Amino acid sequence: MAGDVMTKTINQKAWLFVIPVVVLVAFNAIIPLMTVVNYSVQESFGENTFFWAGVRWFEELLSSERFHASLLRSVMFTAIILFIEVPLGIAISLTMPRKGPWVSVCLVLMALPLLIPWNVVGAMWNIMALPDIGLLGHTLNAIGWSYNYTRQPFDAWFTIVLMDVWHWTSLIVLLCYAGLVSIPPAYYQAAKIDGARPWAVFRYIQLPKLKYVLTIAILLRFMDSFMIYTEVVVVTGGGPGNSTTFLSIDLVKTALGQFDLGPAAAMSLVYFLIILLLSWLFYTLMMRNEAR
């Protein structure tokens, strides 16, 4: 919390202010989470018959190859996404105009993809990538790449990575841009007097200032790319084969498709715990930065 810098009064009545939030979030978080925990240790037959299953689903899940494969795909996707979007986002924010009428134009146009419903994003890229009549697919085929995202796993990956770069790089750009404009001009003047080269300005003035916003940006991008569902389902449906079946897609297939409540619930919990653990690592790092 940023407020830790300020001296705060100890006041237990502050709980009263927090109660509405706690009640609402608890209703939405704790009841469903307990449902999931409940399912995860039981076996279901038909409508409402349940048997105690202990940790069986967890054991099966952790040794299941299908789960390992989905997990690996999710991790790979997130790694590729962060590897492309973070440097690209920084580069764009550095080269954007800082003042004048173009700033608003850039910001409005760049924020646009962030406000498109996720399945519309999927539909858009679906239409864009159709091999025969889509702009992307047609162009790629015209230049000699026999591109078909519904048949070749590599093409499917190429399409969803490109889609995610299109969809979310702007978030990093906006955050970094906000960090950059908050650097006082005096810093740049001092650097100019010292005759610093652009790289030195970036390394010693801009990057340190960006560190905090970048942590938020990476945290948000990590969580959301690890949870990606709708866009990918609309474009590839997890295919061809299982090549783009990420954890979330696998989970929904198990829970709502096959109605295997026990295994799906066990998977939900493991999935949630992975995100929680990694986010907690980021969060503590962030807090440490802030304390300094």
Next chain:
Amino acid sequence: MRPRYLVPAIYIVFLLLPIYWLLNMSFKTTNEILGSFTLWPKTFTLASYETIFTDSTWYSGYIASIEYVIINTVLSVAVALPAAYAFSRYRFLGDKHLFFWLLTNRMAPPAVFALPFYQLYSAVGLFDTPWAVALAHTLFNIPLAVWILEGFMSGVPKELDETAYVDGYGFWRFFFRIFMPTIAAGIGVACFFCFMFSWVELLLAKTLTSVAAKPIAALMTKTASTSGYQLGLLAAAGSLTLIPGAVVIYFVRNYIAKGFALGRV
């Protein structure tokens, strides 16, 4: 134009290409879409838009979406305001743990909660109402709103509160008359993000509705899958979903960058 502006310029062109393609498709006839590859509509038609505006299942989808997005935004920000104030001004038992617990909900994958949510909201009789979706979306929007608002509030010196009390203001009068106007930009940013994440989320919105409160974006998936290959209609419906976002961005354009800068940086 300086050469370094090429980078954002190319990026913006890249952003606009799929949007252009969607609009392009929405003005074509089905025959033209399936028949050939054309860079712009040869036979310009508004037929797809006409279908949407005359068929009540389509436009009621828009109304449903906007309904739950607005309920969610108002609700999330309203309850987040006092909570963020508490986090930014006071220390109390378990405050840090509570703050982190709230944030963990922003990390919960909607896929995990889809089925339990369906059962929960069916059990309390809210299934297929805008309220179900609005309440479900508070799961990730309240933590976000608290996070953003807390940042803005911590930027306001505590002397403001103390001076107001000395001047004889009661707490709520101070909060509404002085404090909220002071952090208006922060409230704007929080509303923007709540609107954004509620408007774009679909998995929960789709799971919690069937007919009456079906969001527009979910209707699109249905069209795409059930009534054959109506790409023009799909593209037109998609194009229309861009409008609310564009309007909202236009209004908050000066706050987006500044908001981040003031609030959390």
